[in-house]
Amino acid sequence: MPYTPIVATLGYVLSPDRRRVLMIHRNARAGDHHLGKYNGLGGKIERDEDVVAGMRREIREEAGIECESLVLRGTISWPGFGKAGEDWLGFIFLVTRYSGRPLESNHEGTLEWVDLDRLHELPMWEGDRNFLPLVFDDDPRAFHGVMPYEGGRMLSWCYSRA
Numbered sequence: 051m052p053y054t055p056i057v058a059t060l061g062y063v064l065s066p067d068r069r070r071v072l073m074i075h076r077n078a079r080a081g082d083h084h085l086g087k088y089n090g091l092g093g094k095i096e097r098d099e100d101v102v103a104g105m106r107r108e109i110r111e112e113a114g115i116e117c118e119s120l121v122l123r124g125t126i127s128w129p130g131f132g133k134a135g136e137d138w139l140g141f142i143f144l145v146t147r148y149s150g151r152p153l154e155s156n157h158e159g160t161l162e163w164v165d166l167d168r169l170h171e172l173p174m175w176e177g178d179r180n181f182l183p184l185v186f187d188d189d190p191r192a193f194h195g196v197m198p199y200e201g202g203r204m205l206s207w208c209y210s211r212a
Contacts (some may be wrong), residue, residue, distance in 0.1 A: 051108050053113055053127075053137065053167070054137070055076055055095065055127065055128075055129075055136075055137040055138050055139040056094060056132065056137065056138050056139070057095045057139050057141075058092060058093055058094050058095060058104075058138055058139070058140050058141070059092040059101055059104050059105040059108055059141050059142075059143060060090045060091070060092040060095065060097065060138065060140045060141070060142050060143070061091050061092050061105050061108065061111065061117075061120065061142075061143040061144070061145050062090045062091075062107055062142075062144050062145065062185055062186075063088050063090075063091065063113065063115070063117075063144070063145040063148060063152070064118055064144065064145060064146055064182045065163060066147075067084070068146075068168065069165060070163040070164060070165055071090075071163070071164055071166055071169065071186075072091070072108060072113060072152055072160060072161060072162070072163055073088045073089065073090065073161070073162055073163075073164050073169075074088065074090070074091055074112065074156070074159050074160070074162075075087075075088050075091055075105070075159045075160045075162055076089060076095060076158055076159045076163075077159040078155070078156075078157060078158055078159045078160075079157070079159075081117055082134070082158065083132075083133040084125060084158075084175075086173055087167070087173055087175060088162075088164070088172040088173060088174045089104055089107060089115075089174065089175070089178070091109055092105065092108045092109075092112075092140075092143075093108045093111075093112075095159055095209060100143060101122075101141040102120070102122075105117065105120060105141070105143050105145075106120075107156075109148070109211045110157075111154055112140075112153075112156050112158070112161075113152045113156070113161060114150060114151070114153040115148045115149065115150035115151070115152050116147075116148060117145050117147075117148055118147040118149055119145070119147035119148075120144065120145045120146065121133060121143065121144050121146060121161045121163070122141060122142070122143055122182065122192055123142045123143060123144050123185045123192060123193065124142045124184060124185070124192045124193035124194060124195065124209070125139065125140065125141055125142065125193075125194050125195070126139070126140045126181060126193070126194075126195045126196070126197055126199045126209075127139050127144060127195070127196045127197070128140065128177075128197050128198070128199060129197040129198045129199070130198055130200050130205075131175075131197075131199040134137045135200075140153070142181070142185060144185055145176030150156070151163070166186060166198060176204050177197045177199070177204040179211065180197070180204075181193070181197070181207075181209070183193060184209070189211065190209040191212055192211065192212060193209045193210070193211050194209060194210055194212065195207060195210075195212070
């Protein structure tokens with residue numbers, strides 16, 4: 051059976067001092083699949099854009115800033131992750147330089163600067179705790195992982211680096 055995931059981006063914007071990351075607290079929409087959780091910024095790729103253009107657009111729409119420098123840190127296949135069990139394929143970016151002033155909130159929730167050493171304290175998808183250290187580590191190689199979900203729960207996690 052062919053794999054036909056929803057293709058998306060997920061970006062983590064670093065503060066200029068590289069000690070904090072801009073996160074969205076998904077607290078604005080009652081029916082949100084991510085309600086109450088913290089997450090990076092991002093969303094679905096549009097049919098006529100590449101993943102970098104999609105990441106820049108999503109950051110612009112969700113945070114009101116322009117990405118000046120970003121690095122692809124990895125990819126994750128999330129079979130069964132969607133609200134109705136859809137498969138997702140995410141391109142994970144680290145935004146190391148931006149221009150503008152981030153919004154305080156958007157239609158999905160509140161934007162908050164969070165100390166990197168406090169990320170583990172936030173309510174988030176359990177699977178995020180597995181890959182977030184790879185986003186922020188010093189290894190220059192991209193990671194490529196598979197994280198199946200069923201019924202809103204992570205089943206397993208494995209990855210390789212190239």
